[in-house]
Amino acid sequence: MKVALLQCPVWGTREPPLAVVQLSGCLKAQGIETRSFDVNNRLYKRREESYKNLWAWEQSMFWYSKDNVKRFFSDISGTVEGYADEILAFGPALAGFSVAASSYHFSVEMAKLLKRKDKNMKVCFGGQLFLDKRNIEKAFGESCVDYVIAHESDIALGELARALEKGNIANCAGIHRSDGTRVSFTGERKSLKNLDKIPYMDFSDLRIEDYDDSRHIMMMASRGCVWNCAFCSSRAFWPGYRYMSGERIHQEISYHRSLQKPDVSHIDFADLVFNGNIDRVREFAKLMVKYPPFPASHKMQWNANAIISPGLDEETLRLMAESGCQRLFFGIESGSQKVLNGMKKFYSPELALDVIRNASKYGIKVTCNFMFGFPGETEQDFDLTLDFVKQAAPYVERVYPSRTYCSLEESSYLHSHPEEYGIRTPLSHHLYWESNDGTNTYPVRLKRCQRFELLCREIGLKVDCGVKTTVELDEYFNLGHYHEFKKEYDSALSYYDSYRKLDPENEVVNRKIEEILKNMAGEAQR
Amino acid sequence: MPGNNKVEENTKLNQEEYASRKIVLASYPRTVFVQMDSICNQDCLFCSRDAAYSHFDIDEYRERYGRKLQPVFERAESIILTGSGELLALPGIKESLDYFNGFAHAEKMFATNGSTLTPKMADYINDSGNRYTIHVSLHASNGDYHRMMTKSGNFDLIIENLKHLRSLRANGGNVRLNMVFLLTAKNIDNLVEFVHFAKEYGADSVIAYYNYIYRQDQRDLSCFFIKEKTNDILLKAGETASRVGMRITLPPKFGQDNYREKTLCGEAWSQIMINCSGDIITCDVAGDSRESILNKEFMDVWNGEYFTGIRKKLADGDTSCAKYCFRANPAAVNDFRSHIITRGKTEDEIKKVIEG
Numbered sequence: 006m007k008v009a010l011l012q013c014p015v016w017g018t019r020e021p022p023l024a025v026v027q028l029s030g031c032l033k034a035q036g037i038e039t040r041s042f043d044v045n046n047r048l049y050k051r052r053e054e055s056y057k058n059l060w061a062w063e064q065s066m067f068w069y070s071k072d073n074v075k076r077f078f079s080d081i082s083g084t085v086e087g088y089a090d091e092i093l094a095f096g097p098a099l100a101g102f103s104v105a106a107s108s109y110h111f112s113v114e115m116a117k118l119l120k121r122k123d124k125n126m127k128v129c130f131g132g133q134l135f136l137d138k139r140n141i142e143k144a145f146g147e148s149c150v151d152y153v154i155a156h157e158s159d160i161a162l163g164e165l166a167r168a169l170e171k172g173n174i175a176n177c178a179g180i181h182r183s184d185g186t187r188v189s190f191t192g193e194r195k196s197l198k199n200l201d202k203i204p205y206m207d208f209s210d211l212r213i214e215d216y217d218d219s220r221h222i223m224m225m226a227s228r229g230c231v232w233n234c235a236f237c238s239s240r241a242f243w244p245g246y247r248y249m250s251g252e253r254i255h256q257e258i259s260y261h262r263s264l265q266k267p268d269v270s271h272i273d274f275a276d277l278v279f280n281g282n283i284d285r286v287r288e289f290a291k292l293m294v295k296y297p298p299f300p301a302s303h304k305m306q307w308n309a310n311a312i313i314s315p316g317l318d319e320e321t322l323r324l325m326a327e328s329g330c331q332r333l334f335f336g337i338e339s340g341s342q343k344v345l346n347g348m349k350k351f352y353s354p355e356l357a358l359d360v361i362r363n364a365s366k367y368g369i370k371v372t373c374n375f376m377f378g379f380p381g382e383t384e385q386d387f388d389l390t391l392d393f394v395k396q397a398a399p400y401v402e403r404v405y406p407s408r409t410y411c412s413l414e415e416s417s418y419l420h421s422h423p424e425e426y427g428i429r430t431p432l433s434h435h436l437y438w439e440s441n442d443g444t445n446t447y448p449v450r451l452k453r454c455q456r457f458e459l460l461c462r463e464i465g466l467k468v469d470c471g472v473k474t475t476v477e478l479d480e481y482f483n484l485g486h487y488h489e490f491k492k493e494y495d496s497a498l499s500y501y502d503s504y505r506k507l508d509p510e511n512e513v514v515n516r517k518i519e520e521i522l523k524n525m526a527g528e529a530q531r
Numbered sequence: 532m533p534g535n536n537k538v539e540e541n542t543k544l545n546q547e548e549y550a551s552r553k554i555v556l557a558s559y560p561r562t563v564f565v566q567m568d569s570i571c572n573q574d575c576l577f578c579s580r581d582a583a584y585s586h587f588d589i590d591e592y593r594e595r596y597g598r599k600l601q602p603v604f605e606r607a608e609s610i611i612l613t614g615s616g617e618l619l620a621l622p623g624i625k626e627s628l629d630y631f632n633g634f635a636h637a638e639k640m641f642a643t644n645g646s647t648l649t650p651k652m653a654d655y656i657n658d659s660g661n662r663y664t665i666h667v668s669l670h671a672s673n674g675d676y677h678r679m680m681t682k683s684g685n686f687d688l689i690i691e692n693l694k695h696l697r698s699l700r701a702n703g704g705n706v707r708l709n710m711v712f713l714l715t716a717k718n719i720d721n722l723v724e725f726v727h728f729a730k731e732y733g734a735d736s737v738i739a740y741y742n743y744i745y746r747q748d749q750r751d752l753s754c755f756f757i758k759e760k761t762n763d764i765l766l767k768a769g770e771t772a773s774r775v776g777m778r779i780t781l782p783p784k785f786g787q788d789n790y791r792e793k794t795l796c797g798e799a800w801s802q803i804m805i806n807c808s809g810d811i812i813t814c815d816v817a818g819d820s821r822e823s824i825l826n827k828e829f830m831d832v833w834n835g836e837y838f839t840g841i842r843k844k845l846a847d848g849d850t851s852c853a854k855y856c857f858r859a860n861p862a863a864v865n866d867f868r869s870h871i872i873t874r875g876k877t878e879d880e881i882k883k884v885i886e887g
């Protein structure tokens with residue numbers, strides 16, 4: 006049984022797709038002949054002038070539209086046909102697509118194309134998108150998907166391949182399947198216990214040097230989180246907190262260095278929290294210092310997400326810095342103890358300051374994330390956040406203010422317990438929710454974010470937010486959207502209009518204005 | 532931890548049973564080969580790896596065979612960790628080694644391409660309280676030859692690792708080091724140089740042997756087609772080794788008339804090789820065994836149809852299996868079939884490889 010693994014657009018192009026290289030390593034270690042195909046990177050590398058910017062972060066929305074993707078797919082039909090033939094020439098009996106919201110539509114088109122060319126080939130979709138069961142139904146509705154695995158699949162995918170070979174997958178747990186008319190599930194599968202035994206990522210098909218940054222790899226050395234912050238949706242996919250030992254991480258890094266030439270000298274850990282177990286961090290750091298991966302002259306540097314915890318003491322941070330830690334990202338979120346308690350974040354602003362100061366003392370660059378208008382946050386609480394930023398500023402490289410301010414993510418505690426947090430029910434919108442007393446609304450949160458950014462500008466603290474638009478554009482666009490959602494069309498129009506004055510050519514906004522005018526005319530007629 | 536008594540008693544009994552050509556044994560094997568397949572970071576010209584093969588999993592191994600193999604390991608003189616791929620690159624390798632290190636009385640041996648024998652691994656092995664013999668399979672004394680043989684660019688890394696091992700050994704380390712040179716038409720010119728290299732890095736010995744042909748495209752690698760040159764170089768390597776004071780093990784030369792007699796192969800009495808599926812792997816020239824400890828107790832396999840069959844054959848003086856084995860029968864070196872791994876191949880396929 007041969008398995009093809011596919012990554013469709015849009016996804017990152019800085020380094021090989023993490024899930025694919027991880028699953029490839031796993032399948033090969035199970036003795037299954039596997040080949041990985043990064044359709045995303047291939048198309049990105051060969052993109053034509055008219056689609057030049059499609060891979061830019063801000064253009065992600067393009068890929069969420071089925072029509073856009075269908076049009077794009079047919080525009081490049083020659084290229085994708087050729088690639089499909091290449092994939093089929095390998096002779097896969099099963100094609101596994103790693104799917105996120107951004108790659109869903111393209112994956113569907115690609116799966117349809119492959120199936121048209123080879124009716125016997127089975128298609129399996131997997132990825133965190135399917136944590137939401139509605140997406141499983143949706144995928145089966147596309148009539149090109151045979152199986153969905155909505156869980157970690159390091160072992161499951163290989164077992165599915167083996168079971169298919171034997172002609173019976175009933176005993177292979179964790180598989181959603183469709184026979185065209187009926188969808189069924191083969192039963193829950195236990196999560197992996199020991200991450201130390203997960204096979205290494207396999208870069209033999211998708212070579213690091215074919216990506217934007219050939220000196221860099223990403224690695225996920227733990228799954229889940231030790232906390233359960235009320236607003237968090239990221240940890241839901243990964244039950245508990247499971248982690249590789251420091252020894253195992255060091256071993257994998259040394260292995261890739263032995264294989265991928267010494268050029269690979271930077272690692273981003275995709276862990277939700279790298280320091281969920283501080284002993285493993287110390288073990289890893291000590292090993293990196295005592296046994297630097299060859300050649301020692303190319304020092305390995307690494308970045309990670311971390312939580313504020315007493316374990317990140319001065320000595321540990323010194324050791325981490327010595328071992329190559331370059332940047333740490335903290336979700337500080339608020340400077341108010343009351344708000345932090347509400348968020349279920351277990352630290353004090355004082356401890357956060359201590360950790361940040363010590364990290365900076367040893368040269369680790371710190372990024373802090375902030376949220377605005379968490380339920381229960383008053384103006385006084387928000388002022389404490391501003392105070393915190395002023396105190397922390399000398400030790401912080403940059404801040405990330407959340408541009409959704411405080412959103413109610415599905416599968417977060419907040420989303421499922423709105424009453425506990427005084428959020429008006431029924432929930433209106435994940436972004437535009439309001440508090441029962443009406444003091445915490447979307448525009449209030451937006452204003453706090455603006456004040457926050459203003460302060461940062463005043464004190465010369467770098468603000469980064471992953472969005473390239475200016476604060477003004479962001480305000481006009483978001484408030485336009487907000488009022489449109491609330492059917493307050495006059496206000497919506499005025500915000501969109503302000504936007505248009507700054508960016509007259511913006512197609513999305515121009516179309517919005519047209520739509521609203523049409524809606525208003527319709528309502529007036531009625 | 533069992534005392535050494537068990538080992539000594541078993542060894543003694545095993546030797547007696549071999550000497551008296553016993554077919555059903557009360558003793559356990561003295562050497563156990565554990566096949567631990569792993570990933571690999573090289574792509575050697577002569578490699579036998581298939582496109583896909585499962586990797587060793589210590590938890591599965593312990594769960595399936597731990598109880599059955601406990602008495603075997605307790606009595607073994609040596610445990611040889613073998614298999615496809617680069618052993619030390621196996622994720623969580625320390626956990627696996629820890630398990631076998633639990634049988635500290637047994638000598639341990641494994642082969643590595645050297646790239647994963649990092650200072651960290653070397654320190655760990657040295658500090659394990661076990662006696663290890665490491666075979667570093669280099670096949671080359673410099674980066675150019677090494678790249679050609681292994682299709683990888685990690686020679687400098689290996690040198691760094693060997694330097695660390697050298698200083699560890701020089702400072703009272705407890706690790707034995709053999710350097711392995713697989714002789715092929717491509718690298719044989721480098722053998723004499725390799726002896727000097729091994730001396731420089733303080734190896735205990737050099738081991739050279741001919742490559743086995745697994746696939747037809749490896750045929751031209753064989754020294755069988757450059758017999759005179761091979762003999763000449765083997766002679767020079769032997770002389771060089773004795774001049775510089777390096778122990779060396781060389782394969783039989785071609786076309787000699789003073790080969791030693793066929794020996795009664797003792798392997799069916801003294802050793803066993805088990806892969807992670809529990810299957811008994813036979814030596815390279817014997818056919819498939821179809822025996823497995825997965826669903827049988829160890830002694831039922833050790834004294835099962837396959838082993839008793841071979842022992843009986845050998846005890847009866849039938850040495851036909853040594854016809855293509857130049858370990859038991861050095862003269863076999865002159866028959867090209869001895870250079871081919873015939874296991875799993877049809878007669879037609881074997882013929883194709885022989886005829887080229």
Ligand code: B12
Pocket residue numbers: 015016017018019020021022023024025027028060061062065100101102103104105106107129130131132133134135154156157158159162223225238239275276277
């Ligand atoms: C690293 C990462 C990225 C990197 C990817 C780098 C790379 N080279 O792969 C980058 C920065 C590019 C990225 C981008 C985006 N990301 Co992102 N990213 C992550 C992160 C942090 C880790 C993902 C990862 O690779 N983990 C390691 C692997 C092994 O885990 P995995 O992908 O989950 O794979 C396992 C299972 O899902 C499953 N699986 C995965 N693929 C397949 C395929 C088959 C066939 C099967 C059977 C199973 C299977 O098995 C795997 C092994 O157990 C996660 C959050 C998290 N911490 O998990 C978000 C996450 C995956 N990203 C997400 C999203 C939405 C995006 C973006 C679309 C936008 C955004 N909001 O960030 C963009 C893409 C747009 C663009 N232009 O690139 C979401 C996906 C949720 C969804 N509903 O789709 C996540 C879960 C974050 C979140 N909670 O919102 N991301």
Ligand code: SF4
Pocket residue numbers: 230231232233234237238239240277278312336
């Ligand atoms: S620390 Fe981060 S990952 Fe963990 S629960 Fe909180 S927000 Fe989620």
